[in-house]
Amino acid sequence: MGQTLTEIADTLRGANKKVQLIYAFNASGKTRLSRAFRELIDPKTEERDDDYRPKVLYYNAFTEDLFYWDNDLTGDTERKLCIHPNAYTKSAFEDLGLDTRVITAFQRYTQPNLTPRFNPEFSEVTFSLERGTDTSTGNLKISKGEESNFIWSVFYCLLDQVISTRNVAEVDERETDQFNDLEYVFIDDPVSSLDENHLIQLAVDVADLIKRSDAVNGLKFIITTHSPLFFNVLFNELKKKTSYMLKRLEDGTFELTEKNGDSNQSFSYHLYLKQTLEEAIAADKIERYHFTLLRNLYEKTSNFLGYPRWSELLPGDQQLYMNRIIQFTSHSTLSSETIAEPSPQEKQTVKLLLDHLRNNYSYWQEDAPSA
Known part of the structure; x- marks a missing residue:
C-alpha cells in the first residue's frame, strides 16, 4: 500500500540527509510533494509577524507563477515581465x-547581449538585445526557455547568497539574519524548456552550490526532477547523497523507493543515453553536449565492467580520443563559448566511438534486442 505525500515528506525529513535526489516521471506528484514538505516543515499561520524567517526555501512551479507577462496588447511595444512581490522577491x-x-x-x-532591465521598484523587468552601440531592439518578449532561465537565475543568485551567509559560523557576523532559521532548500524540476547544454550547466551549478555549502551550516537539500540527464549529472557530481x-x-497514493548505485540501476539511464546519441547521429545533429553524453556512457560501461579508467575502453589512439572528448566535456566549456561547435570530423568521432562501445563490449550486446 502506498503513502500520502505528507507521509513521504515526513520520510524525507526523518532521513536527515544533506542531499536527497528524487527522480519521477511527469504527473507523479513532484510539485505537490514540494508543497506538502513546505507545509510540514513551515506551515502557514496567521500569527507570522514582520520578523518571520522561513525554514524552507523552495523553487517550483509556484515560483515561476510569481512572474507574468504584460504584453501591451494595445500598443504592442511596452512588453514587460511583471514580478508579483512577496518575501522571496523582496529578499532577492x-x-x-x-x-x-x-x-x-x-x-x-x-x-x-540579451539584457534585462529592472524598474526602480523591482516590480517589472524588460528585455532588449544590445547592439554594441547606444541602440537596442527595444522591449522584447523573450522565449519560454529564456524566461525559465531568468526566473532560475533569480533563485540561483538568492541561493548562492544564502549559502555564503550561512557559511559564516558566527551568527552575529552574518550579513543578514533572515536566513538564520532556514533548514531546507527544496528544488523541484528547474529544467522545463531548457535545452541540453543549459540543462547540464544548470545541474553543474546546482552541484557546485551544494558542495560549497559547509556541513556546519546545517542546510539540507531536496531535489526532484523528471529529467534523466539532470538527475544523472547531479548523481555523478555529488558524492554524498x-x-x-x-x-x-493507481489508487492515488505514492511510493518512494530508495535507489542504491548509479542511475543505470535506478531507471536504465544508460539506455536513454544510447538512444539520445543514436537519434542525434541519425539526424546529423551532433552538438557539444553529445560528447558529454558519450563520456558518461563510457564511464558507466567502465564502472560496470570493472575498468579503473573509462579511457581504457577507447579504440586505437586512446589519448587522442580522450583529449577530444575532454575538450568538449570540461566544465568550462559548459558555461562558455570558447570551444567551437563540433566539426564534421568530430561529429563522426561520436558515431565511431558509440559503434565501438556497442560492438566490442558484452554489456551492450546483452541489451541489444534479439533478431
Missing part, C-alpha cells in the same frame, strides 16, 4: 540587491 532585490548578479547569471545561461524514485500508484 530589495534586501540583498541581487539584480546585477541576476543579470550576469541570466546572460551566462542565454547570450551576453541519497537517491529515490517517486511513483504515483
Whole structure:
C-alpha cells in the first residue's frame, strides 16, 4: 500500500540527509510533494509577524507563477515581465540587491547581449538585445526557455547568497539574519524548456552550490526532477547523497523507493543515453553536449565492467580520443563559448566511438534486442 505525500515528506525529513535526489516521471506528484514538505516543515499561520524567517526555501512551479507577462496588447511595444512581490522577491532585490548578479547569471545561461532591465521598484523587468552601440531592439518578449532561465537565475543568485551567509559560523557576523532559521532548500524540476547544454550547466551549478555549502551550516537539500540527464549529472557530481524514485500508484497514493548505485540501476539511464546519441547521429545533429553524453556512457560501461579508467575502453589512439572528448566535456566549456561547435570530423568521432562501445563490449550486446 502506498503513502500520502505528507507521509513521504515526513520520510524525507526523518532521513536527515544533506542531499536527497528524487527522480519521477511527469504527473507523479513532484510539485505537490514540494508543497506538502513546505507545509510540514513551515506551515502557514496567521500569527507570522514582520520578523518571520522561513525554514524552507523552495523553487517550483509556484515560483515561476510569481512572474507574468504584460504584453501591451494595445500598443504592442511596452512588453514587460511583471514580478508579483512577496518575501522571496523582496529578499532577492530589495534586501540583498541581487539584480546585477541576476543579470550576469541570466546572460551566462542565454547570450551576453540579451539584457534585462529592472524598474526602480523591482516590480517589472524588460528585455532588449544590445547592439554594441547606444541602440537596442527595444522591449522584447523573450522565449519560454529564456524566461525559465531568468526566473532560475533569480533563485540561483538568492541561493548562492544564502549559502555564503550561512557559511559564516558566527551568527552575529552574518550579513543578514533572515536566513538564520532556514533548514531546507527544496528544488523541484528547474529544467522545463531548457535545452541540453543549459540543462547540464544548470545541474553543474546546482552541484557546485551544494558542495560549497559547509556541513556546519546545517542546510539540507531536496531535489526532484523528471529529467534523466539532470538527475544523472547531479548523481555523478555529488558524492554524498541519497537517491529515490517517486511513483504515483493507481489508487492515488505514492511510493518512494530508495535507489542504491548509479542511475543505470535506478531507471536504465544508460539506455536513454544510447538512444539520445543514436537519434542525434541519425539526424546529423551532433552538438557539444553529445560528447558529454558519450563520456558518461563510457564511464558507466567502465564502472560496470570493472575498468579503473573509462579511457581504457577507447579504440586505437586512446589519448587522442580522450583529449577530444575532454575538450568538449570540461566544465568550462559548459558555461562558455570558447570551444567551437563540433566539426564534421568530430561529429563522426561520436558515431565511431558509440559503434565501438556497442560492438566490442558484452554489456551492450546483452541489451541489444534479439533478431
